[in-house]
Amino acid sequence: MALGLLYLGLTLLGILKIQAQNPPPALHLNPPLYKVPVQPDFQDDQFQGRWYAIAVADNAIRFENLTQLDMYNMIFQLKDNHGYNVTYAVFSEDYCELWRTAFVPNIxxxxxxxxxxxxxxGVQSHVFRVITTDYNNFAVIFVKILYKDRIYFESVLLGRGKELDPTLQESFLDFAKSLGLTEDDVIVTYPTGNVQ
Known part of the structure; x- marks a missing residue:
């Protein structure tokens, strides 16, 4: 069940669906959005396409006892309203799970x-933000959800390929720490052969 929560937690909606009746305790952190940067001059058409989750940091699941998280991918398809339809694909040796959601522009x-x-x-608010990206190689996203009066947030380091320069992972870890998280709240995914 922990892996199921972990995979679906990529935007925390999975955590909300699975734990709807008894939500997990989250670290009591609440980074204000004004302290979380957004990509300057964001180009929504250049961001669309397939991204692989390289590392995940969040305040709801402690990764200290988890030795491996299989890589998953996200496909962002730009809509006419400049929002995105997003398809998540989670692969393991035993199954492939697809999950779809949609986002609309905000502010x-x-x-x-x-x-x-x-x-x-139970979802009172849900914000998804592109923190930084070069559009061709990497991106960092931030998701913050208010669910039943509890704040859940996560950040994901994305890559167009299954591997990124280790310096980007170090920068991602530094960013996670700036949110109040620790190394136990961050995990690097394992690139499985099935991730398409």
Whole structure:
């Protein structure tokens, strides 16, 4: 179950669905959005396409006892309203799981909210933000959800390929620490052969 939560936790909506009746305790951290940067001059058309989750940092699941998290991917498809339809693909030796959701633009370029939020019981707010990207190699995203009066957030280091320069991973770890997280709250994914 922990791996299931971990995979679906890539935008924390999975955690919300699976733990809807008894939400997990989250670290009592609440980074204000004004302290989380957004990509300057964000280009939504250049961001679309396939991204691989290289590393994940969040305040809801402690990774200290987890030795491996299989890589998953996210495909961002730009919509006419400049939002995205997003398909998540989670692969393991035993199964492949697809999950779809949609985001609409919110406040500034590079920031989005969950479309049809009212269909997710208990979700009071949901913000997705592109923190930084070069569009061709890497990106860092941040997701913050208020669910049943609890703050859940995560950041994901994305790559267009399955591997990134280790200095990007170090920068990602530094960013996670700036949010109040520790190394136990960050895990690097394992690139499985099935991730397409």
């Amino acid at each position: 500034q370029p590079g920031q989005y909210t969950l479309e049809n939020m009212t269909s997710f019981t």
